[in-house]
Amino acid sequence: MMLMGIYKKSIPIDYTAFSTYDLVVIITPHTAFNLEQIGMASRLILDTKNALKDRFQEKKWAYGKVHMTKAMVERS
Numbered sequence: 001m002m003l004m005g006i007y008k009k010s011i012p013i014d015y016t017a018f019s020t021y022d023l024v025v026i027i028t029p030h031t032a033f034n035l036e037q038i039g040m041a042s043r044l045i046l047d048t049k050n051a052l053k054d055r056f057q058e059k060k061w062a063y064g065k066v067h068m069t070k071a072m073v074e075r076s
Contacts, residue, residue, distance in 0.1 A: 018042045026051050 001008050004010070015034065018024055018041035029051030039045065039056040047060055 015041050 006025055013033065015037040021042065023044050023046060024042040025046045025048065026035075026038075027048050029049050035051055036055075039052055039059070042056075042059060045052065045056060052060060060067045070074060
């Protein structure tokens, strides 16, 4: 696909790779992504749109409600 004169292409998502990231940031809750798999694989999540709702609270920081859980403190 060409976008503004630059060739772009999609690559398959590897949900297991999320476990290697220090932080996963959700800025748009796209339905194309499996948020359940992202939540399960991620170590720490900043969910700016509350896409995960009440799931994965032990890993989640919500925009405007950033707080450290006991698990986060023990990891640092």
